[in-house]
Amino acid sequence: xxxxxxxxxxxxxxxxxxxxxxxxxxxxxxxxxxxxxxxxxxxxxxxxxxxxxxxxxxxxxxxxxxxxxxxxxxxxxxxxxxxxxxxxxxxxxxxxxxxxxxxxxxxxxxxxxxxxxxxxxxxxxxxxxxxxxxxxxxxxxxxxxxxxxxxxxxxxxxxxxxxxxxxxxxxxxxxxxxxxxxxxxxxxxxxxxxxxxxxxxxxxxxxxxxxxxxxxxxxxxxxxxxxxxxxxxxxxxxxxxxxxxxxxxxxxxxxxxxxxxxxxxxxxxxxxxxxxxxxxxxxxxx
Numbered sequence: 001x002x003x004x005x006x007x008x009x010x011x012x013x014x015x016x017x018x019x020x021x022x023x024x025x026x027x028x029x030x031x032x033x034x035x036x037x038x039x040x041x042x043x044x045x046x047x048x049x050x051x052x053x054x055x056x057x058x059x060x061x062x063x064x065x066x067x068x069x070x071x072x073x074x075x076x077x078x079x080x081x082x083x084x085x086x087x088x089x090x091x092x093x094x095x096x097x098x099x100x101x102x103x104x105x106x107x108x109x110x111x112x113x114x115x116x117x118x119x120x121x122x123x124x125x126x127x128x129x130x131x132x133x134x135x136x137x138x139x140x141x142x143x144x145x146x147x148x149x150x151x152x153x154x155x156x157x158x159x160x161x162x163x164x165x166x167x168x169x170x171x172x173x174x175x176x177x178x179x180x181x182x183x184x185x186x187x188x189x190x191x192x193x194x195x196x197x198x199x200x201x202x203x204x205x206x207x208x209x210x211x212x213x214x215x216x217x218x219x220x221x222x223x224x225x226x227x228x229x230x231x232x233x234x235x236x237x238x239x240x241x242x243x244x245x246x247x248x249x250x251x252x253x254x255x256x257x258x259x260x261x262x263x264x265x266x267x268x269x270x271x272x273x274x275x276x277x278x279x280x281x282x283x284x285x286x
Contacts, residue, residue: 011041011042012046012049013046013048013049016049016053019038019053020053020056020060023035023057024060028064028069028070028073029073031057032057032061032073032074032076032077035053035057035074035077036077036080038050038053039053039054039080039081039084040077040080040084043081043084043085045100045101045102047081047085047086047102047104047108048102048104048105048107048108048111049102050081050084051081051107051108051111051115052107052111054074054077054078054081054111054112054115055111055112055114055115055118057074057077057115058071058114058118058119059115059118061073061118062118062119071118071119071120072119075119075121075124078115078116078119078121081112081115082112082116082124082128085112085128085131085132086104086135086138086139087131087135087137087138087139104138104139104144105144106143106145106148106151108144108148109132109139109144109145109148110152110155112128113128113148113152113159113164113168114152114159116128116164117159117162117164117165122163122164125162125163125164126163126167128164129164129167132145132168133145133171141172145168145172146176146276146280149165149168149172149280150276150280152165152168153165153282154279172276173277173281176273176276176277176280179269179273180270180273180274180277184263184266184267184270186260186263187260187263189213190213190214190258191210191211191213192210192239192240192258193210193239193240193262194207194208194210194211195207195237196210196233196237196239197233197237198229198233200229202220202226202229203230205218205220206218206220206230206233206256209256210241210258216257216258217258218255218256219246219253219255219256220254220255220256221251221252221253221254222251222253222254223251227254230256231243234256238261238262240258240259240260240261240262240263241256241259242256242257242258242259243255243257
């Protein structure tokens with residue numbers, strides 16, 4: 001049976017709808033047991049897929065609660081998923097070297113909190129939100145939490161107004177408000193952020209150029225490998241510098257001209273922050 005195979009690790013998100021349909025053909029206790037096995041086996045590498053499966057099963061169990069199907073049967077599966085969320089040291093399990101955990105997505109957060117809300121397990125929901133908020137390296141505000149909070153808010157009742165979801169939304173609104181309150185003004189001179197990770201002689205020249213409030217152009221004449229290295233540092237550290245190569249003469253030059261890329265990125269970010277703030281402030285379900 002598909003559910004048995006998935007419980008042994010042959011599983012991905014595309015199986016969820018068929019798995020949920022197949023599981024619901026079984027007695028509720030057996031279905032819940034298989035879902036718990038699938039999640040326990042696969043969540044360390046495929047947390048988002050497992051959250052999608054749990055959300056589908058929770059909705060199906062809830063829809064049949066009047067017929068005596070208890071959502072409590074899925075609580076073990078929910079606990080297994082929360083315990084295996086990315087970034088949890090206790091969730092680290094040996095896996096084949098070629099298998100890598102799939103990236104975290106906003107859908108993981110949306111499906112997880114929706115499922116926990118359907119199951120009515122608020123303490124587990126609070127535990128999940130604690131996990132999300134305490135691991136910004138894995139659950140970045142801009143890439144993961146804000147999009148997820150917007151989707152949950154627009155999804156409507158009950159998940160949108162569930163206390164753990166409200167706490168996530170409040171955290172996102174606070175982060176957005178802090179950034180929106182920051183001054184947004186263009187540079188007043190040619191000084192730019194001069195932080196460069198590399199400390200070689202050429203990159204120190206780059207850093208000094210960036211910090212200089214009067215110089216707008218730096219002509220770096222050097223062998224190709226040195227020019228390439230400086231270009232790499234500029235790209236990696238997102239320096240406010242446009243580049244072109246002057247190939248005149250026997251020694252080519254990298255011509256670096258300061259720009260306002262950082263300020264322009266902040267302008268775009270401000271526009272997005274205002275849109276996201278408005279989305280999160282909308283009445284639930286709109």
